[in-house]
Amino acid sequence: MLSLCFRREEKKMHFKKFNLFKIFVFLLLSIFLFSSLPQSSDRILVKIPKRQENDLPRQLLPEIRAVQELDTCWITETSSFILSELEKIGISHEVLDTDLSGKSYFLVFVPSSAHLELLSNLGNVRVVENQTCLFWTTHEDVREVLPADFEIKRLPSQIPLPLRLESIPAREIRREEKLLRLARLNPRISLMVSQVSKENLSSFIQALQDFQTRYASTPNCEYAGTYIYNYFTQLGIQSEYDSFTFSSNYSSRNIIGVLPGKTAPDCVVIVCGHYDSYSTNRFVLAPGADDNASGTAAVMEMARIMRGESFDFTLKFICFSAEEWGLYGSKHYAQEAKQKREKIIGVINMDMIGYADRLPEDLNLFVNQNSDWLGNKYILAANAYVPLEIQKTINASMTYSDHAPFWDQGYSALLGIEDYPLNNPYYHKTDDTLNKLNMDFATTVTRASLAAAADLAQPESAPAAPSGVTAHSQVSSSLFSSTKTTFLNWKASGGQIAGYNIYRTSTSHANYKKINSTLVTKTSYADYFLTPSTAYYYVITAVDSQNRESNYSEEVRDDENNTD
Amino acid sequence: MKTTQTKKSHRILVWTGIFLLMGILTQGRLFSEAQAKSPRFSISISAGVFYPLQESFRKLYGSMEWPGSFQINYKLSREVFLFSGFRYLSSHGETMIVGQEYMPENHPIKLSVYSAKLGIFFASVQRRFFIFLGGGASYNFYKERWEETPISFEDKRFGFVAQGGAEYSLSRKFSLVGRIEYSSIQTKSGSKLESEIDLGGIEFSLGLSFKF
Numbered sequence: 001m002l003s004l005c006f007r008r009e010e011k012k013m014h015f016k017k018f019n020l021f022k023i024f025v026f027l028l029l030s031i032f033l034f035s036s037l038p039q040s041s042d043r044i045l046v047k048i049p050k051r052q053e054n055d056l057p058r059q060l061l062p063e064i065r066a067v068q069e070l071d072t073c074w075i076t077e078t079s080s081f082i083l084s085e086l087e088k089i090g091i092s093h094e095v096l097d098t099d100l101s102g103k104s105y106f107l108v109f110v111p112s113s114a115h116l117e118l119l120s121n122l123g124n125v126r127v128v129e130n131q132t133c134l135f136w137t138t139h140e141d142v143r144e145v146l147p148a149d150f151e152i153k154r155l156p157s158q159i160p161l162p163l164r165l166e167s168i169p170a171r172e173i174r175r176e177e178k179l180l181r182l183a184r185l186n187p188r189i190s191l192m193v194s195q196v197s198k199e200n201l202s203s204f205i206q207a208l209q210d211f212q213t214r215y216a217s218t219p220n221c222e223y224a225g226t227y228i229y230n231y232f233t234q235l236g237i238q239s240e241y242d243s244f245t246f247s248s249n250y251s252s253r254n255i256i257g258v259l260p261g262k263t264a265p266d267c268v269v270i271v272c273g274h275y276d277s278y279s280t281n282r283f284v285l286a287p288g289a290d291d292n293a294s295g296t297a298a299v300m301e302m303a304r305i306m307r308g309e310s311f312d313f314t315l316k317f318i319c320f321s322a323e324e325w326g327l328y329g330s331k332h333y334a335q336e337a338k339q340k341r342e343k344i345i346g347v348i349n350m351d352m353i354g355y356a357d358r359l360p361e362d363l364n365l366f367v368n369q370n371s372d373w374l375g376n377k378y379i380l381a382a383n384a385y386v387p388l389e390i391q392k393t394i395n396a397s398m399t400y401s402d403h404a405p406f407w408d409q410g411y412s413a414l415l416g417i418e419d420y421p422l423n424n425p426y427y428h429k430t431d432d433t434l435n436k437l438n439m440d441f442a443t444t445v446t447r448a449s450l451a452a453a454a455d456l457a458q459p460e461s462a463p464a465a466p467s468g469v470t471a472h473s474q475v476s477s478s479l480f481s482s483t484k485t486t487f488l489n490w491k492a493s494g495g496q497i498a499g500y501n502i503y504r505t506s507t508s509h510a511n512y513k514k515i516n517s518t519l520v521t522k523t524s525y526a527d528y529f530l531t532p533s534t535a536y537y538y539v540i541t542a543v544d545s546q547n548r549e550s551n552y553s554e555e556v557r558d559d560e561n562n563t564d
Numbered sequence: 565m566k567t568t569q570t571k572k573s574h575r576i577l578v579w580t581g582i583f584l585l586m587g588i589l590t591q592g593r594l595f596s597e598a599q600a601k602s603p604r605f606s607i608s609i610s611a612g613v614f615y616p617l618q619e620s621f622r623k624l625y626g627s628m629e630w631p632g633s634f635q636i637n638y639k640l641s642r643e644v645f646l647f648s649g650f651r652y653l654s655s656h657g658e659t660m661i662v663g664q665e666y667m668p669e670n671h672p673i674k675l676s677v678y679s680a681k682l683g684i685f686f687a688s689v690q691r692r693f694f695i696f697l698g699g700g701a702s703y704n705f706y707k708e709r710w711e712e713t714p715i716s717f718e719d720k721r722f723g724f725v726a727q728g729g730a731e732y733s734l735s736r737k738f739s740l741v742g743r744i745e746y747s748s749i750q751t752k753s754g755s756k757l758e759s760e761i762d763l764g765g766i767e768f769s770l771g772l773s774f775k776f
Contacts, residue, residue: 473666474661474663474664474666474667474669475661475662475663475756476659476660476662477659477660477661477755477757478624478659478671478673478708478710478757479621479624479675479755479761480717480719480751480753480755480761481708481717481755482662482756485669487666487667526667529713529715532756562664563664
């Protein structure tokens with residue numbers, strides 16, 4: 001009887017062990033199966049109209065990658081699960097494509113319904129907003145597929161952008177008197193502006209035009225790059241090639257000339273234009289005098305003049321390539337700059353600045369919301385030194401030139417262009433030549449851009465601007481109130497310094513207000529009782545014993561040097 | 565989260581109302597049972613130690629506060645009493661850094677909480693001991709001030725109290741009171757430290773009671 005009981009117990013134990021073993025094996029198999037399942041990309045391209053960003057639940061934001069900001073909407077990449085969540089909470093959206101694997105998407109400017117119809121016959125098209133379409137095709141080289149008068153921009157793919165919360169639709173701002181309060185005239189900038197030579201600009205354009213074509217992927221484009229590089233080298237400024245590949249394994253080079261800053265060399269002002277060209281007969285003849293030998297010539301002329309000055313911040317003169325293919329050169333540079341955490345203060349991009357369809361011709365400036373300050377500063381500086389009518393437009397959809405990749409990376413950048421929509425009848429044609437250009441207009445725009453760039457880079461002042469500015473911030477809190485304190489430190493300026501002034505703003509690079517009532521004699525300052533949720537920006541000036549005030553130091557954000 | 569707390573506050577008020585109503589409704593029946601000559605009122609003054617339940621409160625002001633209070637009890641029947649009282653809590657502390665600290669920075673702060681409470685308790689008399697247990701609502705005014713700056717915050721909120729304790733009769737008129745009280749004051753306000761602050765806690769107090 002007893003042995004029978006034992007057997008039963010043994011059987012029970014055995015049964016239990018067997019069950020446990022089965023469960024264990026089942027779990028192992030499940031884990032193996034789940035992990036070995038092919039990872040479905042499940043990524044879809046979705047358009048989300050603006051003004052809804054604040055309704056997006058915070059926990060969903062990391063799952064939504066904004067790949068392109070436009071004037072009225074975001075183009076985002078997300079999953080079908082997140083899409084269903086958006087539907088649940090009533091966020092309006094439009095699915096643009098459901099299978100992203102192996103595709104390259106391009107934004108295309110579509111000025112008319114005829115263009116749209118033509119585009120539809122060439123590949124897949126989704127209208128994302130007025131005059132802006134998303135286009136993709138199986139052909140690897142989209143530039144080769146599209147007719148000459150289509151402007152394109154490849155969608156960023158490698159570095160997803162954070163979905164920024166603040167956004168406003170485009171609005172056009174005419175010249176306003178309040179914007180035009182006279183900037184402090186700097187005689188050194190005046191002198192530089194006066195040195196801009198129409199003859200030099202013409203000769204640069206002629207030289208670039210003489211390469212017959214500068215279509216990226218052709219040897220002539222590379223020769224043109226070498227010509228610019230050699231010119232920078234002759235000027236005695238640091239020059240470098242910035243090589244990159246694009247489309248179906250073509251390669252090209254951006255040409256970079258560097259004028260290191262004296263006070264804060266890690267802060268950079270970029271002056272740029274693309275040197276590659278395009279036409280209906282692009283492999284043989286694409287003179288591209290207006291598009292964009294004019295902008296390239298302006299960069300070269302500015303380099304010639306500005307190399308003789310010393311500035312607080314570094315100036316980079318960049319001639320981009322493969323712009324006509326979809327902004328590949330500038331995209332390459334901007335992505336690397338972001339990865340290297342390059343402190344780019346602002347980018348002045350000149351593209352087509354030589355054709356005047358009417359007189360007097362005005363300059364169109366395009367900025368996005370983040371770059372509005374830069375547009376204002378450009379207008380202020382330009383109007384202080386040059387008689388030029390400027391029309392500024394805030395429009396995030398104006399993405400068809402080399403400023404746009406900088407926008408994508410969060411940098412401030414502007415585009416200076418003769419007209420948009422374009423009025424040049426020779427645009428992307430074989431007769432876009434020097435004789436069609438109004439060189440007086442090109443000279444005036446170059447002068448305005450030089451004034452703005454010099455104003456941004458700041459000719460060294462006496463006394464010297466404070467350098468090595470750092471900012472840390474911390475939040476103090478009680479049960480019901482919190483305040484932020486910013487701690488600023490900087491290096492002492494040389495010479496007879498009586499003290500320092502501290503300026504603060506909550507809008508980067510604009511509306512600085514002095515916050516100290518008397519001169520600060522130490523090289524540190526604590527700014528107490530600030531609103532914790534507001535970002536503050538600071539600049540510091542040095543004041544010498546003769547009560548002369550220096551240039552602003554580099555701008556620092558209140559938490560710029562916080563470690564987390 | 566806020567909706568849950570609003571519901572909780574409503575529930576507290578409803579239960580307090582029911583509690584008071586029960587006491588008032590039973591008053592008539594129980595009056596007859598009441599001893600005609602026994603005192604109907606008692607007033608007690610007490611002081612004690614208050615332990616805040618929220619950690620942020622303790623971090624800023626310490627874990628022991630010393631409030632003072634007085635309470636008037638009105639006998640509805642032998643076992644049922646209405647109570648009403650007032651408590652004042654004042655505490656000094658220092659601000660603290662939330663997140664990354666770059667440099668020590670402490671600002672002196674002061675918190676004052678004024679609470680008026682109304683409720684009902686049930687009592688049981690065991691020889692010289694009088695044991696009670698009850699609850700009610702409180703109306704609270706609180707103010708926090710950064711003492712060396714103009715920064716301050718003040719607001720008013722309803723709360724909830726539950727109390728229990730015992731009285732030991734020293735004589736016909738006087739007795740010693742020991743009381744433990746739980747309170748909750750959900751302010752629906754906060755700071756970077758804590759998004760919603762509860763000023764409630766547990767209070768142990770000792771005092772003297774006088775019957776009349």
